[in-house]
Amino acid sequence: MDQTEILLTAETYALQGWDFAKGWLLSPAAWTQFGLLVVAYVVAVYITRKLLPLLSKYLAPPADQDNVLAKIRRFILMFTPLLLPLMAYAFTGLGEGVTRSIFGSGEVIAFGKRVFMFLAARILVREVLQDPMLKVLGRYLLLPIAALYAVGLLDEVMAQLDQTVLPLGNLSFSLLFLLRFIVVGGAIFWLGRWSNEQSSSFIKNQQEMRPAMRELAAKATEIAIFGLAFLLVMNIMGISLTSLAVLTGVIGVGLGFGLQKIASNFISGVILLLEGQATVGDYVELDGGEAGTIVKMTARATILETYDGRWIVVPNEDFITTRVVNYSDSGSANRYEAPFSVSYDTDINTVPAIVEAAVAKNPDVLSDPFPPDCELRGFGESGIDFSVEFWVNGIDDGRHKYTSDVLFRIWNALKDNDIEIPYPRRVIEMKGPFPSKPE
Template sequence: MIGYANEGWELAKGWLLSPAAWSQFALLIVAYLLAVYVSRKVNPVLTRLLTPEAENQSVFAKARRFVAIFLPLVMPVLAFAFTAAGEGVVRSIFDSGAVIAFGKRVFLFLAARILVRDIVRDPFLGLLGKFFIVPAAALYALGMLPFVASKLEETVVPLGNLSFNLLWLIQFAVVGGFIFWLGQWSNSQSSTYLDKQEMRPATKQLAVKAAEIAIFGFAFLVLMNIMGISLTSLAVLGGAVGVGLGFGLQKIASNFISGVILLLEGQATVGDYVELDGGEAGTIVKMTARATFLETFDGRWIVVPNEDFITTRVTNYSDQGSANRYEVPFSVHYDTDINKVPDIIEAAVSKHPAVLQDPEAPDCELRALGDSGIEFAVEFWVNGIDDGKNKFTSEVLFIVWNALKDNGIEIPYPHRVLEIKGKLPQ
């Protein structure tokens, strides 16, 4: 460190005593002031040009908004450009430009810092810029980037029969992280686009999954190609994965294939209310490669392996549409004229706003001659699912009660006859 400090002092002393260095310092100051002046004049104009109306959501408007994000870079980029022009003039006159070249690198460092601090909003890209991009720009500004890169390249990390140098690992982390972030962004954009298309939910889910696999598969191939990794070297890894699938990962492979079958056949998709043979019931809110997520009426999520949808019996209440039939049982007294009951109940239930007349109007049926009363049940169709017999069934029960009371029909309750043999006690 003392040696580097001495070299820095000698360099600074040489710059301070050199007329060429003073002229370069002057050009740096002029370039900076000119960049500040031009940016203050240009930024308002660019802001007006790149800010469309709030209700404009076209592709061109979105592109303008995206470009406007980078307006804070105008000043350091202009300073870099003006300094580069001044460097050409200085080198032609003095055949030296170390000072102005250093200033140009400093402006580039400022641009990188502004980009990471003020422009990047994604947490992962911000982390990448904070720990890799800004330090690399700082080393470049100080002229130490080649030295540090050579030291990192000389430092080899052994990993069994393989070995990597630190520079390669850093490059792999930066490039790989950016490529897979770009893949994640592309996947979200494609999912948003596919969600807006008119197609069956199962087909839409399959298209989203296919696009996701294609995007990340392509990102993986691009990363391998950029880093110079031969795909043939992955054959051993592929064989190991195949053995793992054959032994320890059978369930994962089975669930993945079952998920693909579900998406292809469309027997259950997002938004359907299903009930499995094991008792699990709920609305499908999410389908992944491994499992399907059901949301119950009380807000809980049930994770069901995809294999269960293939190997067990599944009742899909939403497969043929949103209409479902329910029934409400009730009883009347034996003194009732039961011929009037169906017309009274059917007319009353039909007035409920959620009860449908198609595919069938409310139907009141005589079910049994019970011990305490005559048993009836009214069947009705509604759109949607009765959440645990607490929504439509409850409302129709109120209607039945009020209709019977309004018509003077008694609802029975159990009666018991007590027979006493012999004389009653005194």
């Protein structure tokens, strides 16, 4: 084809395009649709500006409220940025019905309506969604789908994806099925995680329940929610649960052999929560030397936090098969001792009353089950040894330094009564004369 033929072909296409554009520009139906698009957008902007302050006024809860109703109201307010494009979409849909009934066509306004839906999807991904997983799904799945819908190619692309089959052994599925599974599964499991967070927060706020029962109820609710989410995904995608029988058998064999410890720790965790012998907030010490405050109980292990800020992961089985000392068992008090010494020149009959009165002034020292008790322990090399026993609700470590405060009070009380606290003394006996100084 020479240059003249190319120019003639280009001129032919240009004339056809001009005739097409001129037909649209001179068509009353096209101008009507353009006008309705503008009117729909302007009306949507006007109504949105009126509604947003009202929604913020009546839906926004006080900042100090954190109940279920307040969370629902905040959740609804998250979607207010979608108000403008969705209202424009709705008004454009009404305009499309009018133009199709009058002129028998509505391609222009239908395209505008799809563009408004694409803008709504874009705002949803950029401004509304906060969860990282949903943002990824929105950016790489929802926005491309909305763009294809806006240009009118969604049906063709979906048909092509449905015809593209991926073989996987004896199974095969289409790309369209895979995309639907990802979208539906991601949305349902996100909803399950959100529901689990809300239900767990609600259960843990029920202070009338024992801490162990709160943990057990939260775990049972979590298993129920995600189990239901799994069954729901399988049902929506049309996957028969009977086809999972072989997989279930394999999992059972794995639990019997390779996952014995995991199963044992899981059952041990359930027993711990049921019995309530150790729960979140307790300070425990195990036979292996691990000691700390229980900060979290998972299906496999219990997390201990030491007073130096370290976390220790202890398998739940260790709480069942080994000896565990719980210093924070419900309502229990702990006894501690503070040793000290006085000089041999002291009237020791006055020491117990002075020390007991000083220790009792500590607001954390209990009078029940026993008040402070100062006892004579022995006669040391440098002084007379005493020790005062006292009871407190808590552990003498971390934030609470009971023994340190008690010793300060003992020191001050002895000083106020002119009682000397001895220090080690040694008597050196020299036998024979001192060596003479050399001349």
